[in-house]
Amino acid sequence: MAANIVGAFKPSMQNVVKTSKILLVGAGGIGCEVLKNLVLMGFGELEVIDLDTIEISNLNRQFLFSKDSVGKPKSHTAKESVLRFNPNVNINSHYGDIMDTKYGSAFFNKFKLVINALDNKRARSHVNRMCLSCDIPLIESGTMGYSGQVEFIKKDFSLCYECSPKPVPKDYPMCTIRNTPKEPIHCIIWAKFLFSQLFGENTEELVSMEETEDETEEKLSARDWAKANNYDGQKLFKKIFYDDIDYLLNMRDLYKSKSIKPRKLDYVYLNGVKSEYAHEEESKILTLPQYISMFIDSITSIKEKLDQSKKGYLNWDKDDDDFMNFVVASTNIRSVIFGIEIKSHFNIKSMAGNIIPAIPTANAIIGGQIVIHGLRVLEGKYPRCQTVYLRGMPNHKGEIIVKDKIVQKPSPTCTTCSTEGHIVLAVNTFTFTIRQFEDLVLRQRLNIVAPDVLIDGRMIISSDEDDELDLYSKTFSEANILHGSKISVDDFLQNYRVQMLVHHKMKVSDEQPEFELFNNSDDVDKEDDFEQEEYDDECHIDGEDHKFIYVKQEESSNEEMANESDEDNFSSVEEELEETELFVDAGAVNDASETCIKITNVCSITEDNTLSIIEEQSAEVPADSQDENNEDDAKDNFEIEDDAKDNFEIEDGAKDNFEIEDDAKGDFEIEDDGNETNLELKRKAEDNVDTTETKKSRSSTDE
Numbered sequence: 001m002a003a004n005i006v007g008a009f010k011p012s013m014q015n016v017v018k019t020s021k022i023l024l025v026g027a028g029g030i031g032c033e034v035l036k037n038l039v040l041m042g043f044g045e046l047e048v049i050d051l052d053t054i055e056i057s058n059l060n061r062q063f064l065f066s067k068d069s070v071g072k073p074k075s076h077t078a079k080e081s082v083l084r085f086n087p088n089v090n091i092n093s094h095y096g097d098i099m100d101t102k103y104g105s106a107f108f109n110k111f112k113l114v115i116n117a118l119d120n121k122r123a124r125s126h127v128n129r130m131c132l133s134c135d136i137p138l139i140e141s142g143t144m145g146y147s148g149q150v151e152f153i154k155k156d157f158s159l160c161y162e163c164s165p166k167p168v169p170k171d172y173p174m175c176t177i178r179n180t181p182k183e184p185i186h187c188i189i190w191a192k193f194l195f196s197q198l199f200g201e202n203t204e205e206l207v208s209m210e211e212t213e214d215e216t217e218e219k220l221s222a223r224d225w226a227k228a229n230n231y232d233g234q235k236l237f238k239k240i241f242y243d244d245i246d247y248l249l250n251m252r253d254l255y256k257s258k259s260i261k262p263r264k265l266d267y268v269y270l271n272g273v274k275s276e277y278a279h280e281e282e283s284k285i286l287t288l289p290q291y292i293s294m295f296i297d298s299i300t301s302i303k304e305k306l307d308q309s310k311k312g313y314l315n316w317d318k319d320d321d322d323f324m325n326f327v328v329a330s331t332n333i334r335s336v337i338f339g340i341e342i343k344s345h346f347n348i349k350s351m352a353g354n355i356i357p358a359i360p361t362a363n364a365i366i367g368g369q370i371v372i373h374g375l376r377v378l379e380g381k382y383p384r385c386q387t388v389y390l391r392g393m394p395n396h397k398g399e400i401i402v403k404d405k406i407v408q409k410p411s412p413t414c415t416t417c418s419t420e421g422h423i424v425l426a427v428n429t430f431t432f433t434i435r436q437f438e439d440l441v442l443r444q445r446l447n448i449v450a451p452d453v454l455i456d457g458r459m460i461i462s463s464d465e466d467d468e469l470d471l472y473s474k475t476f477s478e479a480n481i482l483h484g485s486k487i488s489v490d491d492f493l494q495n496y497r498v499q500m501l502v503h504h505k506m507k508v509s510d511e512q513p514e515f516e517l518f519n520n521s522d523d524v525d526k527e528d529d530f531e532q533e534e535y536d537d538e539c540h541i542d543g544e545d546h547k548f549i550y551v552k553q554e555e556s557s558n559e560e561m562a563n564e565s566d567e568d569n570f571s572s573v574e575e576e577l578e579e580t581e582l583f584v585d586a587g588a589v590n591d592a593s594e595t596c597i598k599i600t601n602v603c604s605i606t607e608d609n610t611l612s613i614i615e616e617q618s619a620e621v622p623a624d625s626q627d628e629n630n631e632d633d634a635k636d637n638f639e640i641e642d643d644a645k646d647n648f649e650i651e652d653g654a655k656d657n658f659e660i661e662d663d664a665k666g667d668f669e670i671e672d673d674g675n676e677t678n679l680e681l682k683r684k685a686e687d688n689v690d691t692t693e694t695k696k697s698r699s700s701t702d703e
């Protein structure tokens with residue numbers, strides 16, 4: 001079946017096809033199609049890399065593999081298969097991860113063209129950066145169900161993979177997962193964390209409580225507790241679905257204002273009565289006793305696998321029936337506890353494995369289009385390599401394959417292919433740690449492999465293991481990374497550089513993500529659907545419930561403030577950040593329904609650009625009146641009262657009177673009628689909250 005390229009290609013292209021070295025990254029659904037096409041068309045110099053081995057579930061669409069190849073590396077097996085079609089091709093196969101440092105620039109520089117046939121953003125971003133860095137044309141591809149896409153990427157000529165923001169996979173806050181699940185997906189994620197906690201490698205996401213019989217004893221991790229109890233299914237059931245829920249119910253105020261309240265499962269289910277269930281009926285909803293039996297059975301089977309495991313831990317895999325049964329049963333039992341809809345085995349598997357069925361014909365169409373693009377690239381016909389889309393449904397002209405009119409130009413704000421781009425990182429600098437920054441922002445979100453991070457010339461993260469920086473457990477503020485700080489991130493391997501600007505932002509509700517990325521500072525607050533009720537929310541800090549009030553301060557008011565008072569410490573702010581923010585930590589709330597709260601901290605940005613916490617007495621009480629007694633007075637007499645309607649008042653009994661009035665339309669005002677301190681906060685009735693103005697001049701007492 002060897003390809004005869006004479007006659008098929010014009011003479012000038014025959015040699016190009018025979019000799020151009022092409023790298024194919026990924027030998028899965030699309031990769032197998034592309035490799036087969038390249039070989040049959042007469043391409044002579046190929047390399048293919050894939051990090052995976054063949055699974056039974058691949059066989060329905062990855063036609064270079066058969067039952068005999070299950071368990072073998074995809075790259076080597078794909079090579080052997082296609083060499084049967086055309087033995088005259090030089091194919092070098094690699095069983096490895098393209099993100100491994102051994103596949104650096106020296107490796108990439110060999111190729112005339114790189115083709116991505118991957119299934120994840122992380123590897124795609126990495127290859128994108130490597131190709132930009134080495135200036136090698138890249139063809140990027142993907143399918144999802146019946147849809148697909150082929151994109152051409154060339155440095156300074158086209159969009160790169162990261163020019164347009166990709167949807168971020170929804171990140172669920174851990175508080176919701178642990179304490180207040182509302183949807184089946186929350187229970188599914190919880191069940192997967194529970195699997196890791198009981199059987200997996202070390203996990204930081206602990207979803208079952210640590211145990212102790214006696215207060216003086218050290219707490220046992222759930223894993224150790226399970227081991228000590230020989231993974232007894234009944235005991236584990238009682239611990240996880242009764243004792244842990246009892247613990248949650250006893251947590252102060254957790255469910256007070258929430259519509260969801262868990263209920264403990266009755267011991268009646270623990271009497272050892274086994275409910276039979278049929279394994280094959282994956283689309284059927286079972287009864288609670290059946291799910292409980294499934295939970296207990298799956299633990300027995302998984303424990304056997306754990307005992308046999310050389311590594312001493314197990315990795316969750318949707319294709320393992322016992323692992324899947326554990327997740328299905330745990331999910332649905334938890335759903336019953338929290339009054340959430342129960343899902344079938346089939347549905348939970350799709351959600352847990354993030355599965356959208358792969359369609360072989362979609363892969364075949366995209367595989368064909370990739371090779372057509374590849375020929376154009378090798379011919380130098382870059383303008384003809386517009387993005388091609390395979391549509392799930394025909395458009396109004398009845399077409400299912402459509403293409404862009406032109407090759408899209410690089411985005412000037414792209415942080416990967418443009419030198420101008422920078423990223424605004426919005427985080428709560430008081431709680432966000434350097435470790436979270438490296439793991440969640442740099443590695444998971446920005447796909448950086450070996451980060452070196454400098455802040456104002458100071459190194460805080462190093463890719464060199466010999467550099468002992470030991471800052472990981474520090475929060476941003478402890479490491480002096482504050483609102484307005486500039487962070488330079490560098491990845492030597494990817495030749496990728498990005499500048500980040502820190503924007504301090506209180507995480508005020510459990511529903512908010514740990515961090516957010518924006519293209520510019522203006523977008524940070526636009527994202528908030530700023531509702532005062534929502535924003536005045538409770539937070540958990542060091543195990544205490546705190547209530548936060550957020551006050552935004554526009555730049556114009558800064559200027560005003562600076563003119564008004566030389567002693568004003570709030571007037572300066574980084575130029576790029578056009579506004580400062582004041583956060584009033586209203587202190588621990590004893591009862592969520594009570595409106596009487598005590599102000600403890602006011603935080604703001606000072607002249608030297610540090611974020612400071614100012615005690616309430618120093619913020620509001622004049623210097624000359626601060627003797628020891630009235631300092632205490634001032635501290636204790638602050639009060640916000642909320643009457644039946646909407647007015648509230650802050651009173652400082654000792655010296656000054658503060659008042660916040662919120663009329664029915666939404667105006668509010670803080671007035672300080674003392675001579676030396678003025679505090680005023682207004683919101684115009686006709687505007688929404690973005691127009692909030694804060695004006696503040698203050699005594700010289702804060703340090």
Ligand SMILES: Nc1ncnc2c1ncn2[C@@H]1O[C@H](COP(=O)(O)OP(=O)(O)OP(=O)(O)O)[C@@H](O)[C@H]1O
Nearest residue numbers: 026027028029050051052096097098099118119123
């Ligand atoms: N970093 C990487 N380096 C090398 N190969 C990779 C990397 N990441 C993913 N791949 C490979 O890319 C291929 C993508 O193929 P595909 O989308 O068909 O996924 P699959 O794993 O074969 O199928 P499924 O996920 O549906 O079971 C896989 O074979 C996968 O092993």
Ligand SMILES: [Zn+2]
Nearest residue numbers: 160163414417
């Ligand atoms: Zn780009």
